[in-house]
Amino acid sequence: MRLSAFLLLFASACIAVPCPGQAPVAPVAGPASPAARSNPPEVAAEVAAAEEAIVKSDWKTAESKLAAYLTAHPDDARALFDAGYAADALNELDQAAAYYQRAVKADPQSFEAQLSLGLLLARQGKMEEARAPLEAATQLDAGEAGATAKARAWRALAQIDRGADPAKASSELLDAIKLTAETPRDTLLAAELAAATNQLDPAEAAYRRVLQSDGKNLEATAGLVHVLIAKKQYADAEAMARKGLEQSPDDPALTAQLATALVAQDKAEAIPLLEKLHQAHPQDENMTRMLAEVTAEAGDAAASDKLYAPLVAAHPDDAELLIAHGQNLIRQMRFAEAFQVFTKATNLAPADADGWSGLAFSASKTRQPSVTINALTMRSKSLPDNPSTLFLWATSYDLLHDRDLAITYYKHFLEAAAGKFPDQEWQARQRLLLLEKKQ
Template sequence: MRRFALVFVLLCPSAVSIQSFPQEPSGVGPDSAQPTALPAEVADAEAAIVKSDWKTASTKLDTYLVTHPTDERALFDAGYVADHQNQLDTASDFYRRATAANPKSFEGHLALGLLLARQGKRDEAHMELAAATTLDPGDAGPQLKARAWRALARLDKPGPDGEGNAAEASKELLEALKLTPETTDDSLLAADLAEASGDHDAAEAAYRRVLADDPKSVAANSGLAHVLIGGKKFPEAEKLIRIALQQEPDNPALNAQLATVLAAQDNAEALPLLQKLHADHPTDAAITRMLAGVLAQAGDAAASDRLFLPLLAKSPDDIDLLVAHGQNLIRQQRFSEALAAFDKATKLDSANADAWSGIAFAASKLHQPELAVHALTVRSKYMPEVPATYFLWATSYDSLKDRTAAITYYHHFLDASAGKFPDQEWQARQRLQVLEKK
């Protein structure tokens, strides 16, 4: 019997969505050219399918399948009809029966795999699509087999939860490219996979390939901007994001990206942009965090903390939130509360240098030099010294009457500060005059 890889391929989407699997039927369907041995009921059903007369097709197939329950072609057709009517569970049942009737049915495994992927049944979808890649597509040809490989690559692409395998996805995409030419979606997927693998140069090259053909591509401009942000190339990233925003001015993800680069450049536009985003998306935790961070940088620690506290209530063990909350408390001179927040953070992550820095500063303000020295000692295991920590070392040892250590660290501070902290430099010189006379 002839395989059923048909004109219906041309009538349905043949590429998987960048973000998700398409909400349309699988892109494979029954052959409109009817072989002479085709039963009349099936032939009539397929004629109705050509006209998108799903009701007639369904009725014909249901009647036929009562007496021919293992007819592979009729089962596949029935699945295809149910798929087009968004009766996904019914469709998957028919596709499963078709592949059971003929385990070597390329179209059956592909259609079932794509349907399961759209339903979020990743493991089952992966099994069916992998099976399709091992089978002869026959009349379906290399285009649909390449689609199976592409669908596998998207399933294996790492998601926000970290699930996936970028290396396997890259191999699967390469298999698709052996069968059909590279598309824009392929380049974007290759960029995503390269970035997930930490190969930022390859990701940048892939995004630039897309932009060479389509300079206004939202996905490529946004994706390349993300790579550039990681490399702290903020001005160039900003240009790309603004190009993308010309196409989609209300896109919240693009506006959040723009706010990120503006904040990194201390651009005053960042705050009103984030305030508008937060007003439009008050439950978006990522936007709330960004706004809280920018408010803190702008000197409004109280307003920043009002945003952080509800987030902490939902995620009390979020270390980044605890540290940010502690830093806001420091800015408000609530040192005891800050110390408690930083202490909790270090108990959750003993290698968090920012939390140890916070403990050192709060302890210094609370006149607990022993604790400050302990915190600085632990911090030094994970991060290099900076002028601020040299100053904390010096003042803590000064409070502990350790003259030699205090002198050493005051000098370290003056060497490192290079005129950037005039008040503390004056204090250090004054103390050195006293300490070095003894």
């Protein structure tokens, strides 16, 4: 069922990238402090005065003194870093980045400049640009800044890589923990990374460790529910999601996860929950797809198709949407329209067996036996026959007056049906009597 993939996608996104109302997993902190220098050289009097202002958080005074000094000494790496630090504190982020970059250029061995530049770029969302200075910082002597500052570089790199390369992020997090003690945030990230690499047991254990010390941690609760769903422990996932929702009734990740668990257990509560999510996120197309699919499975094809209609209009070449729309048309017995939709879907996605199944059925209902046989042939490349397709084979060959193949497929159908399709079985037996009589 494709629904579960959409649900897990939405719920996972709310864990990795905060949904409305959720705190981020691990924000990247500010710059390295100028109070802890790596290999401090002799300091110019003007720079020393600016640093005294920085210690007092008198950023404007520091900024003024450093600007004047840098006019005459544009390549002083220490002054450039201090100017960047002051601009950073004043939230003049582009100017701060420019100063940090100049400081790095003037002295590539400056640990605090490399670290602060990387942290600032990461805070600005410029993750790939942040990587190089952060990696450089991990290879430099941190001086008086010490292991704690270098661990910040490793943790920031782990945050950058958590989505695209969780295995690398795990290694970077481990490097951070080697330098400083593991924090609850580290445990959360380790759990997320383990889940992302399908190490579900370690991920579950890590989430439970966080919850042992902080039973109300919603991030750990959502992460644990996600793992339990992945392990198909739906009843446990449902219980944990409900527990989290008692604390935060409108949490979108937990609501989506509860809906996932309920759908997997065929519980009717899933539809009201999905409707709630859809109302809260009306522009979220994944959410609309989820609600449309569950509504169709609940037997309301017309209501489901109203949800699919704007999606199909927005994405007319999305084969999955077309197939879902076509299935709803079949349920409403609008076979000619379904035939057109499945024809387009199979042209767009010739490897999708669901599209060929729909085309075969709609072609049969519109009395196009040659098209039905071709669609069944294409479907058989990826899926085995079942009683329904065997009946379509038989009736199509019957309409084409291919008596031998019709007889063969009617017999195959009766063997496979085994009393589960009484109407079609009666029809098959009647046709066999007539066809075999003509032999």
